[in-house]
Amino acid sequence: AQSVTQLGSHVSVSEGALVLLRCNYSSSVPPYLFWYVQYPNQGLQLLLKYTTGATLVKGINGFEAEFKKSETSFHLTKPSAHMSDAAEYFCAVRSNSGYALNFGKGTSLLVTP
Amino acid sequence: NAGVMQNPRHLVRRRGQEARLRCSPMKGHSHVYWYRQLPEEGLKFMVYLQKENIIDESGMPKERFSAEFPKEGPSILRIQQVVRGDSAAYFCASSPPRGTEAFFGQGTRLTVV
Numbered sequence: 001a002q003s004v005t006q007l008g009s010h011v012s013v014s015e016g017a018l019v020l021l022r023c024n025y026s027s028s029v030p031p032y033l034f035w036y037v038q039y040p041n042q043g044l045q046l047l048l049k050y051t052t053g054a055t056l057v058k059g060i061n062g063f064e065a066e067f068k069k070s071e072t073s074f075h076l077t078k079p080s081a082h083m084s085d086a087a088e089y090f091c092a093v094r095s096n097s098g099y100a101l102n103f104g105k106g107t108s109l110l111v112t113p
Numbered sequence: 114n115a116g117v118m119q120n121p122r123h124l125v126r127r128r129g130q131e132a133r134l135r136c137s138p139m140k141g142h143s144h145v146y147w148y149r150q151l152p153e154e155g156l157k158f159m160v161y162l163q164k165e166n167i168i169d170e171s172g173m174p175k176e177r178f179s180a181e182f183p184k185e186g187p188s189i190l191r192i193q194q195v196v197r198g199d200s201a202a203y204f205c206a207s208s209p210p211r212g213t214e215a216f217f218g219q220g221t222r223l224t225v226v
Contacts, residue, residue, distance in 0.1 A: 009153075032213060043117075043204060043219040044156075051213050090155055099208075100146065100169065101215065103155035 002027040002093040006104035014112050019078040021107045023065075023091035026072065033074040034092040034101065035065055044090065050074065061085070086111045115139070117207050117218035118187075125224045126195045134190040134221045138207030145188045146215060147180060150202040162188060195225045 007022040025031055032051050036044040048059025055067040065076045074091060088108050092101040118137040126132050138145050143164055148156040159172040162182035170180065177195075182188040192199055202222045206215035 034214075036217075041222070043119075044206075044217040046214060046216075049214060092156075099144070099161055100158040100172070101148075101156070102158070103148075105153070105155045 002029075002031060002095055002098075002102050004091050004093050004102055004104040006089075006091050006107050008107055009105065010108045010110065012110040012112060013081045015083055016080050019063075019076070019081045019085065019109065021076040021089050021091075021109065023074045023076065023104060024072055025074060025091075025093045027093060027095065029095045029097070031093045031095065033065075033067060034094075035059065035063070035074075035076050036090045036092060036103075038088040038090065038106075040087075047076070047089075081109075081111045083111050083113070085109060117142075117205055117216050119203075119205050119218035119221050121221060122219060123222050123224070125226060127226055128196060129194050132192040132195050132199070132223055134192075134203050134205075134223070135187045136190070136205030136207075136218060137187040138205075139216055142207035142209050142212075142216070144208045144210065144212070145182050146206045146208075147188075147190050148204045148206065150204060150220070152201075156204060159190075192223075195223075197225050199223060200225045 003026045005024045034049045035047040048057045050067045058064045091104045145162045147159040150156045160180045161169040177193045179191045202220045204220045205218045208215045
């Protein structure tokens with residue numbers, strides 16, 4: 001079984017500051033890992049994913065994440081926050097042979113001027 | 114290529130009524146997944162369907178909930194005799210065969226009054 005823990009249900013950063021959203025996973029098999037973003041009253045949009053290969057994954061809107069097997073982590077970062085980054089962010093995991101995504105509870109990112 | 118289409122976007126039902134939620138997957142996608150998002154929670158897997166087949170319904174409540182994905186037409190999530198606790202956002206996602214990524218619709222927000 002796979003599960004995800006997102007540390008911090010709310011994160012606040014200043015515009016231009018580094019964004020760091022934490023995600024730790026648990027999986028007994030090689031995981032596929034995902035970050036999704038959800039804007040108010042919208043669906044989920046894929047930011048980036050890790051399946052195999054390079055452990056540093058670059059996504060849309062300047063976001064990236066690094067798969068660290070030794071730390072069972074897949075933290076999401078962005079060097080400089082924009083006001084438009086304010087949204088809910090979800091980390092998700094599934095097995096490489098599975099299909100159902102297991103989501104974390106989400107982290108709400110607030111960007112202040 | 115249109116994205117995953119869900120309708121209605123908002124649905125209000127009185128207790129005891131039936132709710133029907135529709136999902137048209139992306140073109141070329143034969144796999145459909147339904148997830149439920151409760152307030153302050155991440156998304157929870159409900160059911161995985163392929164055309165005319167339910168592959169995994171382990172996340173579906175045992176009673177009142179059913180899903181189908183007919184040969185023609187959209188996938189339907191049906192909730193009979195709705196109760197207040199069914200109020201949530203219901204998301205549909207689709208993927209192609211052997212795809213690693215699921216694409217989400219904008220969701221149906223069900224309110225039971």
